[in-house]
Amino acid sequence: MSHKVLFALISPLILTATAAAAAPNSQSPLVVAQATPQSFGRGDVLPENYRKRIVKNPYHVGLSRPARGEQWIQVGRTFYLIDATSGVIKDIGGL
Numbered sequence: 055m056s057h058k059v060l061f062a063l064i065s066p067l068i069l070t071a072t073a074a075a076a077a078p079n080s081q082s083p084l085v086v087a088q089a090t091p092q093s094f095g096r097g098d099v100l101p102e103n104y105r106k107r108i109v110k111n112p113y114h115v116g117l118s119r120p121a122r123g124e125q126w127i128q129v130g131r132t133f134y135l136i137d138a139t140s141g142v143i144k145d146i147g148g149l
Contacts (some may be wrong), residue, residue, distance in 0.1 A: 094134065099141045104129050117147050 109126035
């Protein structure tokens with residue numbers, strides 16, 4: 055089988071597959087996952103896996119000085135003032 059004949063047989067399949075991939079149909083919408091952190095409110099407990107970014111200098115980002123036993127935690131663009139032992143959110147700040 056020559057290359058020209060093989061190409062003639064395969065090229066319509068390639069064009070059809072390319073057109074189908076480029077134009078999504080209405081029955082299967084494109085879903086884009088968002089990588090935004092979960093938001094929390096006052097009184098909620100901030101899970102331990104979110105407590106990794108402790109704010110060392112709260113003045114640098116415009117936050118107040120935490121009281122003894124409290125610390126500011128950054129989650130995404132939001133800052134949470136939490137009780138250092140229990141993780142209960144006492145205040146919320148943001149950029």
